[in-house]
Each structure stands twice: as C-alpha cells, then as structure tokens.
Amino acid sequence: MTTIILAIVIGAAFGAVLDRIGATDPNWIGKMLSLTNLHLMKAIMLAIGVGSVLMFSGQMLGFVDVGHMSVKTAYAGVFIGGLLLGAGWAAAGYCPGTGLGAAASGRKDAWFFIAGGLLGAAAYMLSYPFWKGTGLLSGEKLTLGAVPGANYDSLTTLPGDVLGLVMGLVIMAIAFALPDRLRGQGAHLAPAE
C-alpha cells in the first residue's frame, strides 16, 4: 500500500513539473531540438545533475540505498532504438512520458501520439524474437565508475560514487554554460523566457 501511495505522490509531482517546465508542450520540444531555444535542455540537464549529486552524496553519507539504483543494460539496440525514438520525438514533439502528460492537459494531438505509441509497443512485442535473434540486444549493465555496494560492471575502475558526484556537477555546469540558443534569429541577445 505504501508503494502505491508513493507512486501517486511521486508520479503526480513528476507530471506537474514536466508541465511546468514546458516538457509537455511540443513548442518547447521543437525549440529545444531545433536548437533555437535551449531553456528546456538547460532545465533537464540541471535536473539530471541535481539528481545525480543528491543520489551519490546520499549514498556516500549512507542514507540512500544503493539497491534502489536500476541501471539498464548497454547494447547496440539502445543506440538504434535511440535513433528511432529521436526521430519520432522531433516529428511529434512528444516522448512517452510527456505525450501522456500533454494528452492529460488537453492536447488533442497527444492522444494520437498515445494511440500510435500503443501500436508501436505492440509491434515491438511481436518483433522481439527477431531482434533477440540478431544479437543486438545482448550487453552488460555498465556504470561509468564502480559504484560501491552495487553489482554493476563498470567502464573504469574509478570510484563510482565520487565519479557520479563529479559527473553530476559537470552536467550542472554544462546546463549553466549552454547559451540560450544555438541557431536562428537573435542568437546573441535572445532574452531568457
């Protein structure tokens, strides 16, 4: 029961914040992906950095359970799937989470996105044996450094918690360093929203 309450609270907070940063708005996604306004990119990178710094420092201080980490397998299909997702994300202006949020906020086109998404997921379910057969789905659960207490293999032998903290700070720094826009009119003076 507790987990369901947590699902409701954390899920609702996630949906609300996605709405408030403009992630459920295809206009903001379009501006980000065409590099004409990086507001959303900066917000997302800052969030990843903040999450990383808090999680790894919490692990080092001992109040965040390392067992709560869930690292996904790295395999060639991740890149191919990423390419497909990226193309659809740019065309529609929605990704799975923001499409659901956008539909809930009243955007009609997002309901078509969800319908297409359900069909796409079903198509994958049917074609899974093919992909499995290609060998493109095999790989390892890898982190950048060796996270103490976690059973993941690592790319380097560096201490994973310290590296995670540093990467978090680096990603936050990139969020601050990114210009407001990289392309389009007024590239030099575009005021922030």
Place this chain on the structure above:
Amino acid sequence: MTLNWKTGGLLLGLVFFAAVLLVKPIGVSTQFVIFDAILGDIATPDLITQTEDGYTSSNAYLAKSGGKYAKNAANPLNYSFVFVLAMMVGAFGSARLRGGVRADERKLPAIWYANYGDTPIKRYAVTFLGGFIVLYGARLAGGCTSGHMMSGMMQTAVSGYIFAAGAFAAAIPVSIMMYKKEA
C-alpha cells in the same frame, strides 16, 4: 507560465532524487507495453497465464525476465503503472492551475501552425506515426527519455549516454528539417 530553467530544473531534480531515495528511478515507456498486455489479455484471455511461481505469456516479450511484464499486466495496481497514471493526473492538475492549455493550442501547437498552417489531420497523422516510432524505438532501446536519459545519466549508466547520443543524433536534424519556422 513556464518556470525558469533554474527553478524548473531544480524541482525536476528533486523529483528524480525522491524517486530513487524512496523507491526506484523514474521510467515510463514500459507501461505502454503493460497497457497493451492488459488489453491483449482481455481480447485473448490466454495471453497471460499464471504459473506455480508467477506469471508467463504466450508472447516472448511479455514472458522475458521471468515474466515480470506478464506479472505487472496481471496486477495493474503496481508501483510503475500507478506512477504513470498519477503522472497524467499531475500534468492535468498543473495545467488546470495555470489556466489550462488554450483552445487553439489544444487543437494544434503553434509550431505546427507556423510551419504547416491549419492542417489538423496532417498533424494528427504525424503524431500517430511519431508515437509509433517513439515507442517502437523506446522498447528496442529498453527505455525512453525518462528511463534512459534522465534516470540513466543520473546513475552514470553507460546505456543512458548511448541512448542520449542516438536520440539527439536523430532528433536535431529531423527537427531542423521539419520545423524551419519558429513559432
């Protein structure tokens, strides 16, 4: 209406942290599969079957990893599925509190209008196809923008970086080609 990136990013980061502190990292796209499986099991009741120690499916994808997808579809009142439903409620509430999405935006986003005019059918066809490719790709990759990019990079997962590289490598040129005019 939109929060500035510093406040918004900080709040989003706190949500990521709360998720991993209390339960597990955020992810969404798997729940499209779970919903498909729930519908599929209604249409064909033997899609998901109970075994001695859990669930399995006649579909190889639902049966993989010890039938965990089959199990979640058989018990939709689980953390990940409720999380996604709550996310929709949260987005709905937040949009309502800021006055809602304007009627013209609800029909067509401004960026579409600026580039393709008042062509809702074309827009809906593009979002439908886009949704198909996005979820097919997300399942092939084993996660989406939330699970791979946000949660993955947060945990220094190599898969998160590989995914982000692929997603942006395709998304940036497609967006630049399709949406030449700014809204």
